[in-house]
Amino acid sequence: MFIEALLLSIIIGYILKGSIKRVNVENIKGSYIAFLSFGIEIMIFIPVRKGIISPGIITLLLYIVEYMLIFMFIYMNRKNKWILIMGIGFMLNAVAIFANGGLMPVSQAAIDAAGIKGSVSSEGLYTLVNKSTRLWFLGDVIPFRIFRSYVVSIGDLVSAIGLMIFMISGMRKTKVKSIML
Template sequence: MLFILSAILGIIIGLLLKGDIKKLDGSDLKGIYIPIIAFSIEIVLFTLVRKGIIERGLITYIFYLIQFILISIFAYLNRKNKAVLIITSGFILNGLAIFLNGGAMPVNPDAAVAAGLYPSVDKINVSKEGLYVLQNDKTLFWFLGDIIPIKFIRGYVVSIGDILLCFGLIYYIVKSMKRAD
């Protein structure tokens, strides 16, 4: 949802700057299908874990590794595009938090409460989410986890990587809408 809101914001900014939405076709990107495949993997992974078909472990690590490799290939193919590099930086930061913490994104419990996701810290249950863990003393690189509470339309807890992803997406959309043919 946060990325959809970022895309909408990018389009609004692009239109306010007299950009052309028809230019937002991805024709300036090489291998545009690669991130589509990568994020489809993530959707399938989340769905399988949330439905209890698979559990977090080796299989989720493999899926994340495939996704990471695909995004790395896409970034390499588009390495001259600043927006893609910003998006990739966010993805790498999120990947570090996930890979270093057992294949799950660490979530700050106080941030989850502040965002309105739970009424109190003792009511938090991320186990049903499957691919999230609560931050604790053993969390590695805790500052790369979901630590920033946001209340806009609904509650979110986001990471520094998520912010970079959103900023890069907005930047890409605005830049694409304003590009000369």
């Protein structure tokens, strides 16, 4: 969903006469930390999806490290309100995941509404919402059909909105011209 949000924000930014060159990424602190955390996400999902490892203590520990890194990045950039909004979304996802033993709850009704084929277990670190699911409403319960079909959480939406506003507002900023006296 974040790739779609990024692409959509760039399109909107250009429609609003913005430029990608105006996005000032130099003020973002510790961007390598964000990339490292998403690298850990990939390190978790690929082996689980290929059946090399099963969800358990290893994946839970990797999730803890991943989210610690994400929150470190958010803390380092706490003065940027759009990154803080992204952080709130990530926090909502973390609460849902850790409340359910390292698995993101997913609604079967949302899967069906999105038209997704296959089982949740084949996707990795997900569990179907049932009567013992904690904080199910923070899980992937919202069907989405933009560019492709998927199910998202409130946290995903909040993070995507933060990312989009960060990009669009950055693209719309005008460069300050230096004046030589």
